[in-house]
Amino acid sequence: MVHTTMEGSLFEPTLYIVKGMCILDNEGNRILAKYYDKNILTTTKEQKSFEKNLFNKTHRANAVIIMLDGLTCVYKSNVDLFFYVMGSSHENELILQSVLNALYESVSILLRRNVEKRVIMENLDSVMLAFDEICDGGVILDSDPTSIVGRAALRTEDVPLGEQTVAQVLQSAKEQLKWSLLK
Template identity: 25%
Template sequence: MAAASSFPPLLPKVDAILVLDGDGNRLAGKYYGDFMKVATSSSSAESATADATNAVQSVEQLRSSFERQLQQKIGGIAARPDAAEVVTVLGKTAVFCGGRSPSQGGGQQQQRGGPGDVRVVHIGPPGESELVLAHLVEGMYEALSQLMGGATDRNMILDNLELVFLLIDEHCDGGIILETDGHKLASSVLLRDGHESRMGEGGMDGMGHHSQQQQQGGGGGPSMGGGGMGMGIGGIGGDMTIAQALIQARNQIISNLSQGG
């Protein structure tokens, strides 16, 4: 019946995660599986003289043409960080957060905590629930703005690409959702998960480095945000340690009990 085709995939997977700037340029992104690897009819003509280089080129062409179409649809829409917007592109569902609509002034960008122009887009197969995708994209966007000290604009992202790569990796592994909670994501990226002994230093290093970048890039405002963020994460890190300690203790007890029984 008609219903069969609209069934969501039983193993929810993301086809692609993209971080696009206001003009639709890909700042960072990851395509999973075969999506945008198989040449569709439109591009087959171009890749007629297909050698290895061209094959690679045509994948890139496919992707950028897909991103152009995506940008056409999402270009005018700004999505709140906690309410993702949705469009369909080439039969795929694209859910995104962030972005600025053209009507908004440039001054907004400087506002602390105000949305930058960068959009985080999750592409899912047509049957995938938009709400699941929205849940993912909102989580990742939250983590991203934490990492960027609230200023998710193009320059900020470009200066801290390393963190964005790590974020995508912590968020999604080979298309399978790994973690959706924004705080946890941000903490893992900054290598703070309670094992502060060795990891903490690295994390602090990273943060300091980025705060500097912020000062240079975005003026005074964001750096305050960055400082605040560092505190926030530190606090959360502490919470997590306690929570984990409790869990560990509980598990210990359980295992002891089970051994005893």
């Protein structure tokens, strides 16, 4: 897929589709955010200013997409939270929307359909893992909420060796042996 502009110049296809993802509360304050492009929104101050502006433009709107500061932003709100996925101005909105849906559905499954600020704050580690399972450095890794949640749940079960019971250590060893034999 090659994108063109009005001037006719070509944008080379790239795997780096997502510029950032964030979750804001109902006052526009950051709950969690990750930015992947080192050329835009490089400081925390710039990011928070962008987020505040984004929130102000979207918190009363009925749309699901907005162009802001050269970025295509798709968003979804629920109870007291706003979920955002940002891409470049020439990015396919449907791809960004699928990432947004994956993020929202993954969080929803992780939190047992109780998607609200208090519950997210209590389970921030799991939500952060879901972010990492969806996108790495701007490259979309997965958009299937079930597999994202499965991998995020596996990673939250990585208890330090000193805190594991003997049964847990033996089970972990069995799993590792099984996977090494299957390779």
